Amino acid sequence: MKNFIIDVGTPVFIDALSKFGHVFEVKSGKEFSVNERLNYTEVILNYEDSVHKDYIANFLKSKNINGILSFSEDNRKYWYELAQNMDIFTNIKLPYILNQNKLFCRKKINSILQNKVRCDTINDFIGLGELQYFPIIIKPYIGKGSIDVCKCESIGEVYHFLKDKDISCFYVEEFIEGEEFSIEACHIKNNHIIYGVTKKIKYPGTLVESVHISNVTTLNDEQIKIMNNIYNTLEYSDTVSHTEIMISPKGIYYIESHPRLGGDLIPTLTLPKFKDNFYEKVMEISLGKAKGLELKNQMKIRFSVFPFPSKVPCTFHFSNEAKLYLDNKPEIYLTIPFVEECIITKERPMNSYGRPIGFAGEVDNLDDVESKIIEITDYCNSYIFK
Structure with missing residues (x-):
């Protein structure tokens, strides 16, 4: 039997990879440990532990690992280097890894697209003086979940946001108006297959997503050509991807892209399109074993929503009664509380990790999405946010 390392602990990922061999699921923790689970092995390691790095590598080598699958941006470089050192598949x-630097990647994409987005280091932007362009988005070079991302309308707001931060970790992008979408794709060798186009809606006054809706639109041939150009430039092959774009009257603007599945329950929104088990297909593609992909029409509309309290401060408490009520709602197929209980003091989440709960649902028509989202949000405000 073959042995594989995977660096995400999602049960559906572990189960899917188990079809191809024994799974060593690696979690981040303070101290190194190994725990045998029902159908896989759990490994805890401290990625920052340089003292025991060789010991950990030797342990993994002793398990005759055949391949490493990494879907975590945090540890991508670690696993790449280990795979190179062990001379095994990844x-x-x-x-x-190079594309994780968002300014580097932005310039790379700007070089091949007609619709370019202005970008600068912080020092270069400040040095522009009267030629500075607003509004802008300040982003960390490497980051996720909208953490430390800020929209600024003036140089004063720039200085205020950066006053307690290391400016060498941040850069500036021109803010683009338009409708934002995430594009989900599979890349089998050099064949790019777009299977999901999801509309994104943000909390008012933030850069954090509150709603995702599938099947709102489809890309035309010209837009697909642009996406394929992006995928080729990012050198995607035998992977899945989650790419964020803005569609304006001028066309497509690239925001950012990642060689992994989307977050925010997005993978569940397009599950009905796959004839095969979706997560097993992801593993098959990632292992370089996929020959093709069969898709079918998705007849219903799926959405994910992340309610936030209408009044603060309040306490988030997800009771058994609330869970039972929501589990019995036929249009809701998934409910995930991200915390057990907490006190919410901010009027809106600062990033994706500040949202206490998420739901995914399915309805017959696009017109029904808004009413269901309102219904779910009202229930949360009455019975979960108190």
């Missing part, structure tokens, strides 16, 4: 390619 789904990570060097361009994926």
Whole structure:
């Protein structure tokens, strides 16, 4: 039997990879430990532990690992280097690591697209003086979940946001108006297959997503050509991807892309399109074993929503009664509380990790999405946010 390392602990990922061999699921923790579970092995390691790095590598080598599958941006470089050191297969390619630097990647994409987005280092932007352009988005070079991302309308707001931060970790992008979408794709060798186009809606006054809706739109041939150009430039092959774009009257603007599945329950929104088990297909693609992909029409509309309290401060408490009520709602197929209980003091989440709960649902028509979202949000405000 073959042995594989995977660096995400999602049960559906572990189960899917188990079809191809024994799974060593690696979690981040303070101290190294190994725990045998029902159908896989759990490994805890401290990625920052340089003292025991060789010991950990030797342990993994002793398990005759055949491949490393990494879907975590945090540890991508670690696993790539370990795979190179062990001379074994990995789904990570060097361009994926280089592309994690968002300014580097932005310039790379600007070089091949007609619709370019202005970008600068912080020092270069400040040095522009009267030629500074607003509004802008300040982003960390490497980051996720909208953490430390800020929209600024003036140089004063720039200085205020950066006053307690290391400016060498941040850069500036021109803010683009338009409708934002995430594009989900599979890449089998050099064949790019777009299977999901999801509309994104944000909390008012933030850069954090509150709603995702599938099947709102489809890309035309010209837009698909642009996406394929992006995928080729990012050198995607034998992977899945989650790419964020803005569609304006001028066309497509690239925001950012990642060689992994989307977050925010997005993978569940397009599950009905796959004839095969979706997560097993992801593993098959990532292992370089996929020959093709069969899709079918998705007849219903799926959405995910992340309610936030209308009044603060309040306490988030997800009771057994609330869980039972929501589990019995036929249009809700998934409910995930991200915390057990907490006190919410901010009027809106600062990033994706500040949202206490998420739901995914399915309705017959696009017109029904808004009413269901309102219904779910009202229930949360009455019975979960108190």
